[in-house]
Amino acid sequence: MARMQNNRMIPGIGQANSIRFTWKEKGMEPIGRESFGRAVLMGVLKLTVKDVLCLQGNQMEGAFDVTLYNEEKHEEIMKKVKEVGGEKPLVHYTVTSLAKNNFRVVTVNMYNPHVKEEDVRAFLGRYMENISSARLLRDSLGFWKGRRSFQALLKEDPKGLGGYLHPPAMFSLGADRGTLYYARQPPFCRRCMAYGHTMASCEDIRKCRICGSGEHEARAVASPRCAT
Known part of the structure; x- marks a missing residue:
């Protein structure tokens, strides 16, 4: 051999x-x-x-x-x-x-189907690497459901949950909202937009999903692009 x-x-x-x-x-x-x-x-x-x-x-x-x-x-x-x-x-x-503990198959749902794949991949690239091309998820009739599947590796982060960075389960790309999920995803709080607990046990104030500010929520912002 x-x-x-x-x-x-x-x-x-x-x-x-x-x-x-x-x-x-x-x-x-x-x-x-x-x-x-x-x-x-x-x-x-x-x-x-x-x-x-x-x-x-x-x-x-x-x-x-x-x-x-x-x-x-x-x-x-x-x-x-x-x-x-x-x-x-x-x-x-x-x-x-040969297994990678940080390997994940991420399903992303953008409510605006016109959002470009490269924009989604650029967002995921803040938290993940070796990101594959998108696979469009379709129903039994062949219609696209608006969801895209990516294969990727979570970036290592000693301070992160499980030693890795995790992309937020709820996010915005400009004016377009999206959600994502994957196997072994930590609990995510929709109030403070952080991993590690759920909204029921959150003691923090609600943060803006666009800029992360605790001074307002996204629905209270006149323009979806918050000032930093």
């Missing part, structure tokens, strides 16, 4: 619930796919066929890429690898998670 000198072919935005096992012994011939599945996955890691969505041989990397059905099993196996990593034949592999 041919092998590159490093493990650089990990997807930029990650591959959900996936783990790469890269053969690291230059002086030894790697075992085949079925032997790997039997000895490493079923033997050392105690996985069953029902746990594994896909087992792929990656010749360019000299590796096997294993995709599991769910995030819980992925975390369980990564933890187990640390516990039993010294057992043969697992000891002959470098194990790397």
Whole structure:
């Protein structure tokens, strides 16, 4: 099995619930796919066929890429690898998670469908990186529902919830209002426009969704473009 000198072919935005096992012994011939599945996955890691969505041989990397059905099993196996990593034949592999903990699929709903995709992506770019092109979400008849889906990585922020920046669930681009949501989105308060709690438990004053000021609400502003 041919092998590159490093493990650089990990997807930029990650591959959900996936783990790469890269053969690291230059002086030894790697075992085949079925032997790997039997000895490493079923033997050392105690996985069953029902746990594994896909087992792929990656010749360019000299590796096997294993995709599991769910995030819980992925975390369980990564933890187990640390516990039993010294057992043969697992000891002959470098194990790397291809999943990105900050990977999100963001659904954005702009109430004005004429808002340009590049404007939405520019807004998301304040909080996220590696943002994909938009996928228009359509109903069963084929009509666009006004929602767009983006794949992206949350930017790291030591002071942010979970160590990441999070785009506000409610926002405005000029005069145009929008909302967004994604899996594992923290609780969002519609009163103070902050993450970490809901409106029911908020003790702050209501802020303007356009400029963030606590001196007025958006509906009280004559012009939607607030002065800073």
